[in-house]
Amino acid sequence: MYAATDNASEDLERTAFRKAEKKYKIYYDNTKKKKQPRPVDLSEVVDFKAILEFYNQNGELPAGVFIHQSNFDRPVFGLKSRPGFYFIPCALRIEEQCHWIVESLMNFPQPPNRTNHNAIYGPIQDLFAAAKEKSRLLVENVQLPKDTSLKNSSEQADQSAAFWRSSEESDEISRGDKCKSVLASVLLRKLRWSTLGLQFDWSKRSYNVSLPHKKIPDDLCCLAKKLAGPAMPLDEEFHPEAAIVNYFALGDMLGGHLDDMEKDWSKPIVSISLGCKAIFLLGGKSREDPPLAMFLRSGDAVLMAGEARECYHGVPRIFTDKETAEISPLELQLSKEDDDSFLEYIRSSRININIRQVF
Ligand SMILES: O=C(O)CCC(=O)C(=O)O
């Protein structure tokens, strides 16, 4: 995450990874009528959905792509240039995708799991339900920040008890008092991550085993073990111990990084995409290595194990337009639910769940 500049000399200093981030990141052209996203050349973005379709029809694969032999019930692709990286297009059925979207919004951000809001507001219960009810969070003596999205939370506000009120009630209480109130819908829009299982402390960049936590839910463990299979060393089982759930809205990006805080890099990170389509950049071991761009769609799974654990990666862009988000089947399924708030959320968002074995 960095400030964009068009300065030519700075451009020379950019790493290959940053150049690619800049290429795919959303920029707006201000026309007279309205803000338009600047068109971007997507011709070099690897499309595993198209590769799978072509393979199913013709039995052929593009140069550099191979089918990884495994017991998984769908084709698993590998890249010759990135050992340890695997891509499973459409790994999750639509019903499963809906289930994990609902879990990611209703349950995963619930305390003792932490979110990016903990540092400022303390533990927050029932954020998604509160946003639906247009409630406000009453907070006492807190400096409200401009941006709570960055992965830099300290534990300063962990003990404060913030609570929900209807808009009318909170108007009355905050008048004259030192209280401020924040709309739940604003906090939901600014929800950037939640952590499950062993809690990751972003300020120390390490797992803090002394923080209160619940085990990863059994059904997520089961899914992660199944998905990890193709990337696991023979006769070994994956033990999911921690997960990060990332929430993206239009314009949000995840800058290039390494996930190097887990002990055993032979174990994969299992990463699931839900909602709007995104571009994923997979670089090399240095930020100077030109990254490969690929589309991630709802239901796709990515595994990063072995050497791929040492590769920079990030998400510079999500697509929320009707034509480019590619979530029609998901929308259809979610529209069958009584509650349309999940559909509303996912129409303009992407969720990523990535699951790790820590020790
Ligand atoms: O959103 C994604 O697909 C990648 C997330 C990721 O790399 C991370 O949280 O470490």
Ligand SMILES: [Fe+2]
């Ligand atoms: Fe990562």
